[in-house]
Amino acid sequence: MTDHPLVQMRGITKRFGGVTALQDVNLEAYAGEVLAIVGDNGAGKSTLIKILTGVYQPSEGEIFLDGQPLEMASHSDAIAQGIDAVYQTLALADHLTPAANMFLGTELTRKVAGIEFLDNRRMKSEAARVLDERLGVRLRSMDVTTDSLSGGQRQAVAIARAVYHEDLRVLVMDEPTAALGPQETARTLKLIKALREQGLAVILISHSLDDVFEVADRVHVQRRGRRVGVVETANSTVQEVLGLIVGAPANDAA
Amino acid sequence: MSAVATNSTSRSLMERLEPYLAIIGPMVMILAILLFMGVAEPARYFRLSNLNLILLDAALYMPMAMAMTFVITQRGIDLSIGSIAALSGILMAFLIKQYGFPAYVAVPLALVLGALMGLINGLIITRFKVPDLIGTLAMDLVYRGLALVIAKGLVLARFPEMVTEIGRGQIPGFIPVPVVIGLLTMALGYMVLKQTHFGRYTIAIGSSPEASEMTGVAVDRHKVYAYVLMGACAALAGVMLTGKLNAIQATSAPYFNLHVIAAVVVGGTSLFGGRPSMVGSLAGVLLLSMMINALVTLRIEFFWQSVASGVVIVSSVALYTWIQKKDRDGALGLLASLRSKEAQRMFRFSAALLGALILLLAIGAGLAVDPTPSG
Numbered sequence A: 001m002t003d004h005p006l007v008q009m010r011g012i013t014k015r016f017g018g019v020t021a022l023q024d025v026n027l028e029a030y031a032g033e034v035l036a037i038v039g040d041n042g043a044g045k046s047t048l049i050k051i052l053t054g055v056y057q058p059s060e061g062e063i064f065l066d067g068q069p070l071e072m073a074s075h076s077d078a079i080a081q082g083i084d085a086v087y088q089t090l091a092l093a094d095h096l097t098p099a100a101n102m103f104l105g106t107e108l109t110r111k112v113a114g115i116e117f118l119d120n121r122r123m124k125s126e127a128a129r130v131l132d133e134r135l136g137v138r139l140r141s142m143d144v145t146t147d148s149l150s151g152g153q154r155q156a157v158a159i160a161r162a163v164y165h166e167d168l169r170v171l172v173m174d175e176p177t178a179a180l181g182p183q184e185t186a187r188t189l190k191l192i193k194a195l196r197e198q199g200l201a202v203i204l205i206s207h208s209l210d211d212v213f214e215v216a217d218r219v220h221v222q223r224r225g226r227r228v229g230v231v232e233t234a235n236s237t238v239q240e241v242l243g244l245i246v247g248a249p250a251n252d253a254a
Numbered sequence B: 001m002s003a004v005a006t007n008s009t010s011r012s013l014m015e016r017l018e019p020y021l022a023i024i025g026p027m028v029m030i031l032a033i034l035l036f037m038g039v040a041e042p043a044r045y046f047r048l049s050n051l052n053l054i055l056l057d058a059a060l061y062m063p064m065a066m067a068m069t070f071v072i073t074q075r076g077i078d079l080s081i082g083s084i085a086a087l088s089g090i091l092m093a094f095l096i097k098q099y100g101f102p103a104y105v106a107v108p109l110a111l112v113l114g115a116l117m118g119l120i121n122g123l124i125i126t127r128f129k130v131p132d133l134i135g136t137l138a139m140d141l142v143y144r145g146l147a148l149v150i151a152k153g154l155v156l157a158r159f160p161e162m163v164t165e166i167g168r169g170q171i172p173g174f175i176p177v178p179v180v181i182g183l184l185t186m187a188l189g190y191m192v193l194k195q196t197h198f199g200r201y202t203i204a205i206g207s208s209p210e211a212s213e214m215t216g217v218a219v220d221r222h223k224v225y226a227y228v229l230m231g232a233c234a235a236l237a238g239v240m241l242t243g244k245l246n247a248i249q250a251t252s253a254p255y256f257n258l259h260v261i262a263a264v265v266v267g268g269t270s271l272f273g274g275r276p277s278m279v280g281s282l283a284g285v286l287l288l289s290m291m292i293n294a295l296v297t298l299r300i301e302f303f304w305q306s307v308a309s310g311v312v313i314v315s316s317v318a319l320y321t322w323i324q325k326k327d328r329d330g331a332l333g334l335l336a337s338l339r340s341k342e343a344q345r346m347f348r349f350s351a352a353l354l355g356a357l358i359l360l361l362a363i364g365a366g367l368a369v370d371p372t373p374s375g
């Protein structure tokens, strides 16, 4: 872990009409670190990371990447800067193969007589390679449609799409384990750890404090649109974080 | 763990079959027709001239079925293709007969005009957010109306050789020219579907519009492309029809839309999007042409054709929906669901409706008088 945060969000406020979803929120994430964001329903977690990934623009506040101010008008701007997200819905097209999904929107092509065709064979081998080498996942067949995969495998395909970009530096995951069973959850947490070892800054939104304490280095707690505390998992307990989330006066609350 | 394993093996058999279902379905039906006609009317049905007739009829629908496969795979529908075919044909006819355009200019012009009509459809659906069903139904009226305005009641006939070649030419010792055109468009469609961005995004859009949008696929633009392709192919069919009959009028090509949608759906392309089958569409076109030809051969009244087409659409959609359902319980589950309270209510409701019908018929028959004098 380095001293300078890789991403820094400063004084972020977001209003939707009359609703203030975020109020003066700061966030720091470091390379080679897993930062968890926790909070009750409606605390502003999804809104915060949608601002980080360029989906929403903040009403007030600034974002810095490597100390440089970041202006993003859309999600593709964020991707170009090396910030990508795996949403809860995974954004997969169920009737396409895993490889087709991984390269959806950024297909590999080859030219035949000056006309551009999809290079299905290369996409398939590249997809298998990335899944295996970076995520340690091997699918029984690369030719099936994505809807026949298990929840964890679908997750892996969505993550593989994000990490395929060599310059990916920040990966955001919105409730990646919400729909998974115990085994698949364990596998996804292992995946997250592998990405941390590869030097990514991983930001994880989760309602499961058990998962958070297993993989995260630090926990950012949101309540009613505000950041109410940041704790290191090594020096904290589930009890303390729970206290911050619900706003109970824990003995040593920040 | 063991439960998971057995589940996945039993599913893998279905999975291995699934890609071929689209072809197996229509093939079984084609076989059924062949068997039936083999018993009922073998002499007239299996004549070479009759097979030629079937192919000629099917060729007309192949380009449209190809394009409709893209439209339906994107969860769209286009009901205006009959009118686009007629209007494009009429416009081409006027350009040739009234303004003396050479055929080799007028024919591509007709295709471009059809593509423009498709562009209008696509923009209406994507820009103005008019649902495709209503949008293309309304444009069907517009294009048909324009064809009537332009042609009045005229039948335009006798066209240059190029046009009749396209519609009914015969390559000596080989198959007719329109069949070559039809098969070529189908093959081209197959390649576009598998090998190009447009084909890939068509499946993605039909599979999950939200996911496509999120991953940066230009959803609206590719929807418009599909309607433009549809329009151009409908115009091509208009040209082929004009050539085939060596005549065109504003009321030509009345039921193209339902016929083509039926062929595509029978071929296994899912109406719920994301599952195309180009080979299935070809089989579907052949199946419908064989069926209609069989009805004609059996000298069944023309109007039964529409009854037959409708029954084929409904039964094949129901069949594919049932096949693609992942959690079938088999016949036992079906029986159990028939015995449920809800099913019994539906049964009593239907019985009451039928009862009312029978009662009214009985009263009518009882009180009936000799109908002739009133006139």
Ligand SMILES: Nc1ncnc2c1ncn2[C@@H]1O[C@H](COP(=O)(O)OP(=O)(O)OP(=O)(O)O)[C@@H](O)[C@H]1O
Binding pocket: A016, A019, A020, A021, A039, A040, A041, A042, A043, A044, A045, A046, A047, A048
């Ligand atoms: N597009 C929007 N328009 C209006 N209000 C919104 C919008 N998106 C979020 N909000 C509001 O902002 C607040 C924060 O929502 P957000 O989705 O960020 O919560 P969350 O912490 O992700 O909750 P959950 O745990 O349920 O996912 C909520 O009150 C929500 O109603």
Ligand SMILES: [Mg+2]
Binding pocket: A045, A046, A047
């Ligand atoms: Mg959320």
